[in-house]
Every structure is written in structure tokens, then in C-alpha cells.
Amino acid sequence: MQGVNLIRTVLTGGKGYTGLHVLRALLDARHHVTAVLRSPEKLGPIARHPQLTVVEMDLEDDARIAAVLPGHDVCVHTAIIWGDPGDEFEMRDTAVAAKLFEAAGNAGLTRCLYLSSVAVHRPFAGEMSEDNGFSATDLYGATKAAGELVLRAACAKHKMTGVVVRPGPVVGLPAFAGGSFRSDNRVAAMVAAAAEGRAIEVVRDDGRQFSDVSTVTKAVRLLTTAADPHPAYICVDRNIITWERIARLVLECLNSRSEVRVLPRNTPEPTPRFRTERIERLIGGPLDATEALLAHIRYLARISGT
Incomplete structure (x- = not known):
């Protein structure tokens, strides 16, 4: 991977609650960030940052996503596709993640990070760790688990480093x-x-x-460049x-x-x-x-x- 000053990162979900914190942290760490989002006006004062490129588009536009990724080093996927009941948003979200990570591999990116959730461990019981298997009992947890699995598949196919961050309730x-x-x-x-x-x-x-939102953000920032990271990190208070x-x-x-x-x-x-x-x-x-x-x-x- 290139030196920290030259890291080129694609970020999805950069207009959301956690995503905005991640965006600001990456820019502060001197990443050159391409933020892919539908509502650039929600970036507020961050939109004027000289190291930020904003691409206004829908994540379900496969061709445009594939065109944006070449020339970058890292992809950080924090977005989630929401929808109305009956809209099959969970299937759409998994499809977006799968196509994004596959396109990242095809474009030669070396690392992909995925913001998941401890919801993949539901129902919560006893003492749990990153080594526990998935046991999601709701659509949100199952969707996040599916996103993790498509990340693993793309990383295995393209020899990328894949890292998952699983926060709890973020405050x-x-x-x-x-x-x-x-x-x-x-x-x-x-x-x-x-x-x-x-x-x-x-x-x-x-x-x-x-999970303190600033701590989740710090974990994501560190994991964009950490040497030999673990495949998953549960990011909650002790x-x-x-x-x-x-x-x-x-x-x-x-x-x-x-x-x-x-x-x-x-x-x-x-x-x-x-x-x-x-x-x-x-x-x-x-x-x-x-x-x-x-x-x-x-x-x-x-x-x-x-």
C-alpha cells in the first residue's frame, strides 16, 4: 500500500451519522477521499475540504460504481440501503455490497472495510467474541451478516485484505x-x-x-492502513x-x-x-x-x- 499521505479511499455512506464522522477522520488523516453519495448537500462544511472529491450517484448504479473505483487503494463501505416494507431492501443492500466489493477487486484495490454490526450475533447470549459464528435473528442482522460474507468472497477471489468493524449502539x-x-x-x-x-x-x-461514534471512527481510520489486521473487530465498550x-x-x-x-x-x-x-x-x-x-x-x- 502507498504511504499514508497518498492513500486514495472510496467511501460510501459518507452523509450518514457515522459516515460523516468517518469522512472527517479520513480527511484529517490526509487521505484523498472520493465520497459516493446521493445527497452531497448533507456534507455541510466538510464538502469544501480540498482532499475530498464528491461523486453524486446511486450505489445501485453498477456501471458508475465500477468506473469510480480504479485508481484508489481502499474502499470503506458504511452505507446501507433502506426501503419500505415489501421493498426487499435487505436483498438490495446485499447486492450492492457484493457488486461493490467485486468491482473493487476488479479495479485493483488492496483493502476493503465494511461497517457491520454486533447484530450479526443475535440472539445475544453468554460471552461472545469475533470468533463466534453468525446467528442473526432479524433482517438487519442477517443483512449485515450477508454483507460480511460477500466481502470475504470478494477478498478471497481478488487477494484483497477485508476487514469488518462491528459496533454496538452508537452514541x-x-x-x-x-x-x-x-x-x-x-x-x-x-x-x-x-x-x-x-x-x-x-x-x-x-x-x-x-460504542462512542468517535471510537468507531478511529477504528475504521486505523484499519485502513493497519498491517496484518484481523478480519473482524467488535467495537464496543468493555x-x-x-x-x-x-x-x-x-x-x-x-x-x-x-x-x-x-x-x-x-x-x-x-x-x-x-x-x-x-x-x-x-x-x-x-x-x-x-x-x-x-x-x-x-x-x-x-x-x-x-
């Missing part, structure tokens, strides 16, 4: 004021309940390992943040008088968790999304008018 601020933003549904529901004075129900000791703690943080941030009702846990099994040694070696220490979660909650409250 943090938008890349810039007014930039794209997404939230875990349960966190958003807690903020709405607190704003309306409704009770928030949680199960004792139940929780998740979250520690579980319980839903009870999140609910109380929400009440504190919103100065709400809502009640937190803690329901008994119906299983003796411990809360499922992911092992994090691999991502910690890459990043250089344990991950902690607590501050990002607080900022995320405050931002949700602000945009909802509370």
Missing part, C-alpha cells in the same frame, strides 16, 4: 451542527418518556455495551451500561421527575457481553462511551425541544 454528537444523527430506539424512547413525565421501565441488571443507569442519566439530563421502575430479572443468566481484547489492542486501551452517551442524551433532548 455521540453529530459530526457538525445540523449533521446527520441517529439514535438507538430505546435511548430515544427514554428521552421522550422523561420529557412527557411518563415512567420508564427497565429490567434489573439488563444493559448493553455501547463494560456494560445498564438501562437503569441510562434511565437515571436521562432524568438527570432533562431534570425530569419521571419514575424509573426497575422490574425483576426473569433469568438467572448473566447479561450477555462481548469480549473486547481485540479492539482494545487496536485502539490502545479500554473503550468508554459514557461521556458520548451523556452528550447523545442532551442532544436528543435539545432536538426534541425539551
